[in-house]
Amino acid sequence: MDRSTLLPMPIDIDIAHVARLARLDLPEDELDTLRSQLSAILEHAAKVQSLDTEGVEPSNHPLGFVNAFREDVVTGSLDRDEVLAMAPEARDGYFAAPPAMSQE
Amino acid sequence: MSVGWEPVIGIEVHVELATQSKMFCGCAVSFGEAPNTNVCPTCLALPGALPVTNGKAIEWIIKIGLALHCEISEWSVFHRKNYFYADLPKNYQISQYDVPVCHDGWLDIDVDGETARIGIERAHQEEDTGKSLHMGEGGRIHAATETLLDFNRAGVPLVEVVSKPDIRSAAQARAYAQTLRQVIAELGVSDARLEEGSIRFDANISVRQGPDAEFGTKVEIKNMNSFRSLEKAVDFEIKRQIAELEAEGTIIQETRHWDEEAAVTTSMRTKEGSSDYRYFTEPDLVPLVVTPEWREHILSTLPELPHQRKDRYLALGVDTQTALALSSADTALRSLFEDTVGAGADAKAAANWITGEVVAWMRRESVDTIDVDSASVAEMIGMIDANELSASAAKEVLDGILRGEGTARAVAESRDLIQMTDTGAIESAVDSVLADNPDAVERYRAGEQKVVGFLVGQVMRATQGKADPKAVNGLLREKLS
């Protein structure tokens, strides 16, 4: 990878977009605070970019093994009454929620 | 279609695997159960629950990949595809991203006697979502007042097969979908029922000016519930795009919904801008490694697939159209064919009778399946060859066989359909007809050739239709010359 493409640091964060992606409905002033906090943290985190990782494979798994499979057998499910008792709202055996889209 | 425009179509197919249990948990895979009865901590995404990969599903996607002539990745991983949706319990889908289990394959399709090879980009393993019921106002998403959620389907193993943009017409799109469905069904890895949603098709469509032009802006269309609606939707969308472009308009990259009733595609209103799925390696699962030994083992379990069968039928002497029809016919018809040939019948005749008269009979009688003695069908074909049955008599014999009236000979005898093979008897019938019709004989000799048809009819009448008309014809001409 050409490391020059990693810099300069994108300190300017579109915090409203990120909050939207993360489904967090936050007021403007909190978003402003978070933007500057995140910038500071990212500035520190960006130090990883100084490391020469040419030809280095990422370690997404700290384990050396592969192929952990389960047998294709039915081991049972939860009791529906117990499941729906946890729900903020339930109806007719379903979890209930507002519509997916607004009605304007 | 206007001259010069070429449609470019790619199809994404989602196949629900018919494993016993779900992709990452031990809940049953079952269609049509009461809502939220096949759910557990993992597929409901309760705090702390973890996924564990169903090994059978991996075996089956490899099977699908091999059937589609794909390369099988020796090493691949699962990724998390992050997006929030009410029926996606974890709000990420476990899927695959840059390294799918299967990639770079192909599938041959036939449209109007022409074979086209459609490239397969990839086949990757993922999990299905739950189901959202949009309540109120006829269940339409835009007007719903409430969402009801059922997570029985959440976590059902799903294989997504993505074609290359090699499809060039609505008819090819349909043929691709049908052929792929057939392959999947024959592998026995999915119910592959469109109406139950266990196989689902989305199409990506663009148009361009000629085969050398750059690809146009692509539009994804969804919600086609039958092969017919897939073909209609693709056709509509091609025409819409051409009309738009010819009117100096532009095509927007978007997802459009096929409205079956109105027979149009409509834009799906989406508030989300370009999606950002933030894919990253699923840390709860370890990599998948397919050893050459495992791959070979799965390869050895593959059944014969339609295109292989077609080639074999052609080699047996069956003609192309019939081979095509028979190779993708249902199992009962195919095994009837195999067994009939096995019982000694000529393959070409057997194929023609089975794809022709047997299918026609089933349609007439409105039956889905048949249980028929293949030896009798072979016997019937043998009797035709031996001139014991005329073509029309054979149809009646077949009817009797299909009704379970007995063997071909038994039916032919009881229905009195066996052709006269006694040349002496035919000859005497010919002689008496000639004697009874001097006028006709006169006219023939005067050059009126067609009168022989009348005379044949008279002989057939005299023999109650049991004489071989060809033999009668020959004998008459001989005697008249």
Next chain:
Amino acid sequence: MSLADLTITDAAAGLRAGSHSSVDLTEAVLERASMTEAEVHAYLTIDREAALDAARAADAELAAGEDRGMLHGIPIALKDNMCQRGVETTAASQILAGYRPPYDATVVTRLRDAGAVLIGKANLDEFAMGSSTENSAYGPSRNPWDTGRVPGGSSGGSAAAVAAGSALGALGSDTGGSIRQPGSLCGVVGMKPTYGTVSRYGLIAFASSLDQIGPITRTVDDAVAVLESISGHDPLDATSWAGDYPDLTSEIDAGVAGKRIGVVSEFAGEGYEPAVTGALSHTLDQLSDAGAEVVEVSLPTVELALSAYYLIAPAECSANLARFDGMRYGLRVDGETTEELMARTRARGFGPEVIRRILLGTYALSAGYYDAFYGQAHKARTVLRTEFAAAYEKVDVLMSPTSPTVAFPFDAKSDPLSMYLSDVCTIPSNLSGDPAISVPVGLDGRGLPIGVQVMAPAMGEPVLFGVAKTIERLAGFDARPAMVEELA
């Protein structure tokens, strides 16, 4: 001395000698909790009746000769991010207020099978994100050594309970030091096992590739006893090690003669309290006198470990915490649409640190920044692991302070970054997946405990425990918090 102050080893011996019953132990612990909880607030939930029922059952079994081993009848606390069927489990978040899981975490099943008495659910930083328990939505825990100071975190409640005598041992979870740092700050042993050796099934995930459950106890032997009962392959966790496990006690009394001990040279200097570095030096001298060869080892990439960690952990957490959306369980704040409902529920249900990390992770994963941040962080992880592996070619274990400081006062680290720096010595073992332990060795001038960290290669628990036990013996650390001395 109260029964509440026994080690697990002594309590287990006493149970078999008939000097006390499990009910006696459980009552002593519950009584201690009733006296300390108002000040310490180690627990979010104490299940008194269920604990006493379990104790009675343990007594009956032991009386009948059905001995389930070291933990049989021993009162143990669970960090409240581990699911226990029917018992409120919140991960110290408002978003899970009142949530009662319908299933047991595998560690809970294992503890039940071992006959342990589950006392209650210990406090933590919300979703284990923090180093002080100040991020608990239900109020922080306080350090039994000085209630004006934090117990560390995120397993601060577990460590405080063990230090205060309101449990004989506890389970914590460690993503970047969340077992070891509170262990150090509370003067108890905290141990993070090799990644994959203790099932994460039922542990409310923070960062899946880093999270690991482990013991918090008063002694190294007790840590071995707890780990023995909870470790092992679990088919419900695909990242659970399915191969052989080492015998945890094979080197427990082997001493350190002939052992090579590497001191990580990067973990010193600015930010390290002199008492902390002094305690480490003293310990190293003792080890050297006991026959170990102490050498300096440089691991240059550990300087970047914190940066890599603060990309990887938030990225994973941003996905792990997406499931808390108000649809199926937990808090719901209504909205006109499902999207509005989710966004309002999450903004209200999560505390500021959790929100910060979710946003950080979402950003680090988003299009355009992946390679520079998340991708690069995982490559740094590879480089770090390579450095560790090279170091373990030369030494048997590595050592460092557990935390650069002793327990700090509340609100001392209001800047997120300064709080993150308190995990600088512990994070590398999470990135490498290797085992590590914090052992208390002494007190600073203010009477606050100091721990030292021992790190070993993956599956190196036997040598880790052997060295840790030697350190424990040489240190002779037997101080107890003043509040415990008064009660005992």
